[in-house]
Amino acid sequence: xxxLVQSGAEVKKPGESLRISCKGSGxxxxxxxxxxxxxxxxxxxxxxxxxxxxxxxxxxxxxxxxHVTISVDTSINTAYLQxxxxxxxxxxxxxxxxxxxxxxxxxxxxxxxxxxx
Amino acid sequence: xxxxxxxxxxxSLSPGERATLSCRASQSVSSGHLAWYQQNPGQAPRLLIxxxxxxxxxxxDRFSGSGSGTDFSLTISRLEPxxxxxxxxxxxxxxxxxxxxxxxxxxx
Numbered sequence: 511x512x513x514l515v516q517s518g519a520e521v522k523k524p525g526e527s528l529r530i531s532c533k534g535s536g537x538x539x540x541x542x543x544x545x546x547x548x549x550x551x552x553x554x555x556x557x558x559x560x561x562x563x564x565x566x567x568x569x570x571x572x573x574x575x576x577h578v579t580i581s582v583d584t585s586i587n588t589a590y591l592q593x594x595x596x597x598x599x600x601x602x603x604x605x606x607x608x609x610x611x612x613x614x615x616x617x618x619x620x621x622x623x624x625x626x627x
Numbered sequence: 628x629x630x631x632x633x634x635x636x637x638x639s640l641s642p643g644e645r646a647t648l649s650c651r652a653s654q655s656v657s658s659g660h661l662a663w664y665q666q667n668p669g670q671a672p673r674l675l676i677x678x679x680x681x682x683x684x685x686x687x688d689r690f691s692g693s694g695s696g697t698d699f700s701l702t703i704s705r706l707e708p709x710x711x712x713x714x715x716x717x718x719x720x721x722x723x724x725x726x727x728x729x730x731x732x733x734x735x
Contacts (some may be wrong), residue, residue, distance in 0.1 A: 545724070555664075555672065555715050555726040571723035572628065605671055612719035613662045613677040620671055 512536040514544075514606050514618035521624045522596050529592035530621045532606030539587040540564040543609035546580060546591050549620075550602045560609060561589060596625045629654050629718050631727035639733040646703040648730045650716035655696045657720035663692055663701045664715045666729075672715065676701060708734050 517531040532544060545560040559570035561580045568580045582589045589606055601624050608616040630653040640646055650661070659679040664672040674683040676692035679699055689704045703710055711734045716727040 547726075554713075554729045555666075555717075557717070557724045557726060560722075560724075569722050571725075573723075609719075611677075612660065612724065613674060614664070614672075614717070614719075615674050615677075615683065617671040617673065 512608070512616050514608060514616060516604075516606055516618040516621045519622040519624070521626070523627055524596055524598055524625055526596050526625075527592070527594050528596055528623065529590050530604060530623065532589045532591075532618055534587045534589070534608065537608070540584055543612070544580075544582065544589040545607045545609045545614060546578075546589075547605040547607055547614070548574075548602045549605065558591075558604075563589070596623075598625050598627075601625050628723055629656065629721070629725055631716055631718060631725055633714075633716060633727035633730045635730060636728075637731045637733060639735060640706055641735045642706050642708060644706050646706055646710075646732055648701040648703075648714055648716075648732075650694075650699040650701070650727050652697040652699070652718060656699070656718045659695055660718055660720040661692075661694070661699050662717050662719060663690075664717065665710075666713045666715065667711075675714075703732070706732075706734060710734065 515533045540563045543560045546558040548556040558574045561568040563582045603620045605620045606618045607614040634649045661679045663676040666672040680692045713729045
């Protein structure tokens with residue numbers, strides 16, 4: 511079964527760093543881009559950026575460029591989304607998604623991130 | 628950046644009725660790289676339609692997509708109670724692959 515398993519919920523303080531993970535299984539991990547999507551409470555979906563695991567090339571939405579970093583470790587079929595300094599406005603659900611021919615065909619269940627002092 | 632505008636914001640219909648959702652792009656979407664997703668409350672979205680009109684695996688044939696250029700639509704031919712959800716369009720041509728703001732479909 512093709513699946514993406516995301517790491518558990520996180521509660522952090524403003525200014526802290528964080529890395530969440532997404533482990534792919536059931537398919538050839540390096541053959542598909544991984545995209546990250548944000549959903550703030552009660553709001554819609556936002557495309558954050560993506561990474562090609564075959565060469566670690568990544569690109570970002572201008573709205574997220576410089577605030578998050580997407581990376582990958584192909585030895586363990588895992589992609590990451592990380593922040594160096596969280597803000598309260600980063601409170602959201604974050605989905606990792608497999609991009610088959612760029613369409614988002616397999617979704618993880620999401621990781622809840624709460625940033626509060 | 629391509630901006631996608633979905634309408635209406637909310638659609639309230641009875642079971643068996645036909646729902647038509649619109650997605651308009653600020654620029655032409657290359658090669659029909661337009662997808663539709665369904666999100667039920669508390670769940671991750673799922674892919675319904677890609678390439679503007681191709682149903683994803685396992686999607687019932689009451690869901691259909693159409694359009695090209697800047698105007699796209701998703702039609703649900705005969706609404707079922709389980710179709711109550713929020714529907715998003717997304718383009719996946721030139722990056723960033725933006726989403727529309729969503730249309731909520733309510734079943735009376």
